[in-house]
Amino acid sequence: MTEAGSGLYRRWRATLLGAAVALAGCSVAMPKLDPPIPAQWQHAMAAQAAAPTDLHSWWRAFDDSALNALVDQALAHNLDVAQAVERLRASRILQRHEGAHYLPSLHARTEQTIDPDASASYLVTGFDASWEFGLFGRAQGTRREAQGALDASMADLQAARVSLVAEVVRNWIELRTAQRQEQLLQRVGEIRGHQLDLLKVRQRLQLAPPGAVDQAAAAAAQAEAALAAPRQAANAAAQRLAVLLGRNRPDPAWQQPGPQPRLGAWQLPGTPAELLRTRPEIARAEADVLRAAGELGVAHADRFPSVGLGASMIWATDLNNNKKHTVSNGLISVGPLFDMPLFDWGLRAAAEHAKSHELKAAVLAYRQAVLQGVSEVETALGTLQQQQQRERRSLEAWQALQRVDGALQTRVTLKLDSPLALADGRIAADQAALELADARASRSLAYVALFKALGGAPLPADEAPAAPDGKATGAAH
Template sequence: MVGLGGCAAVETPVLPSDVPADWRQPPKPSAGAIEPDLRSWWVALGEPQLDALVDRAMAQNLTLAQARSRLRQVRFLARRDDAKYRPMFSASFHPLQDVSATDSYFQSSLDAVWELGLFGGREAAERGIRGRVAAAVATTQAARVSTVAEVVRTYADLRAAQIQKVHLQRLVDLNARTLQLLGIRRGQGLSSADDEFRVEMRLAQVRSQLSQSSQVVEQSASGLALLLGQATPDDEWTQAIDWPPQSQLGARNFALQQVPTDLLRYRPEIRNAEADVLKAAAELGSAKAELYPRVMIGSSWLYSHNLTQHSRRTSDSTPTIGPFIDIPLFDWGRRRAAVSAQKEALDASVLAYRQAVIEGVAEAESALNRLQRALERCQNMQAVLDATQRRTKVMVTLKRLDLASELDRLDAERAATQASMELAAARVDHTLAFVALYKSLGGAPWPVEEALEPLSSSAPSKGGAR
């Protein structure tokens, strides 16, 4: 039976790695491009306040704390399940009355049993434990990835709304001054009431946008508080920023160190699918082991003392030791059907793993494309801003020489301010694309104690970097 036990074990299937050798649209190399590390990719944004917020979220986020607690729970249960195929000892002490109800006895016993776990049963149990722990680790890592990405995204939204408020307030001042000048010109018969009406409409729209930006600031601050596990936001989050706003968000070009094979190690969805394959293989192994006899070795020793007669005379049973064999006889069909069902479940888990890999590559490719398009938009908007600022300088010079009116200068400043606001929005969109990319790659802090190698030896253990 011991010799046959190894023949029944189920091997973990070879997992397909449908991963291309390189990205289809890698970032274009450029001088000064930053190469963020997956462990701390948000540091490349150059925002010390953001770095502090991420650290606080890692320590205080309630969703992440629940994931850690569930991981510890799974590990504690793994210790319990791991003891199933180890020798177990028990002792019992209890009173007992005989059938005739004439004598009472005090009995004590010592028992030992060891289930050998033949025919792949022990291997299946160990594999199932590793699969459950690996799934909990992947879930916890997914919580870290999501938490970091949400903190960065919410912070970017907060900063964007604050920057927009500065630009919109500038537009309010410019339109208000324009409206004042138009009133003077209409009194001199140099403009019409329709000109004032258009400026009034524009001023009302800008003030409405300013109100919406203030609302976004409050919502983003509340979202940060939620991510940090606190009821109210910090006052410093909503403080006004100085003009001109000098945010590093989206202002730089980013390079990509990771290659597609890194997804197999770092992306939580893939690691979770890999753990599901491991668990399915364990279930199949357990089902196959139930087709064969269960073999256990046990021993027992009993001591009995007569309490009714108050005598020292005792009755001892001879210690027993020997094998216990449980042989399936009449439910073979049910057990065979369970094996067939688990085979299908294992095949389905392998297909799910393959789908998780393909989806991961597709999501990363989409994020790369979005990042490239956002960078191009930033570059185009920077060109527009440069042109409007040059025009503003020209109009200031012409106004000083009395070759242009105050209204012309205000119009040029309004166009430059509008271009600045659109450039800030493009930079924030670039940052959000950057967040989406590193979220798709599985970027987040990794605890030192967590293994990041693939669970299956068939999957690549290391991806190249550049």
């Protein structure tokens, strides 16, 4: 090539690259999400004598060491969480290498070529190098796609952890509540049996009205039949706990009756705006918006030329056996790469148009996720308020009937009343205790629903804030 031709080539390449760089800014902008978040909670609970509850350890408000241990074990061994961890690792690996598409690449190849006249054959070897610049927003779109996939995997992992913790706490509450109900129903059954014995004696003395013994026998049988429901509920809760902890059978220690979890002091943490940071469903929807924006950016870039640099080194060796010496020729070439869509340009434009609608749908889905999150928290807050009032009234009723039972015991001791009246009073008190146990469990479950809606769960170990000693905090393991 002459000096003039070489200069013209360099100027042409510089002009082409300059134009490409100037057009590189023609990328898709991220849409404004504008989340519909209210300023404050409508059903905010009155401030209690406690610091705001930590979203990463909210279940510790029950002050139950067995429950704390179960949550730790579940986070370490649950299979759904383990699957989400593996998917996150896969997304993280791909995200770390998303820029490799726009780095120089080198390929080695060999092939055999035969002349049409079959008088010679050649072994062709060489190297091909290419470097796509990722202009017109293509590289940016690829980065957004990879980051969106990573963010979605992180949100899915946290969603699995949130759901796991809530399910472990819920099933533990149901297990202990069912055991408490079984104890109370057994006591009612014993009192019913004692009533039946007393009425049989009165019937022999012809002091009981007709049918009284049959009514007492029916009540005793109904009390025995009522034991099936709590026993079945306790067994089902234990089985669900085993699955959550990655076990094939429940721990026998769970079958030993224990105290029903009681909710201690707590305080609602944060404001509605905190949902954008803590609720995994919202984070997942935001990641979908980012990924959709990346796909739109790539579709937009597909309508423009693909610009890059290419180079090749080729050696052709004559393998003709009729010659005493093989002949090898080499060739080196370097130049720009330019790929411009022509006849399929309309199809590419349609693909970009379709991706723009998908991005709009992702933004709407994000807004819907925010509204859904706010609604779930408000519903849980309202339910918690009602269940707190129900528990308070049930406690008052049980305490009143306990006083009545005490008074009846005194009257029976003084021979002023019949033992049958004492049995009726004790049954009424135990029925009130059953209602109190159910109210207490309902309030606790409403508390669980609230913190599940808030997105409360320990952070993964690699995302928890570092403690002063260098160990992660906020993680369960």
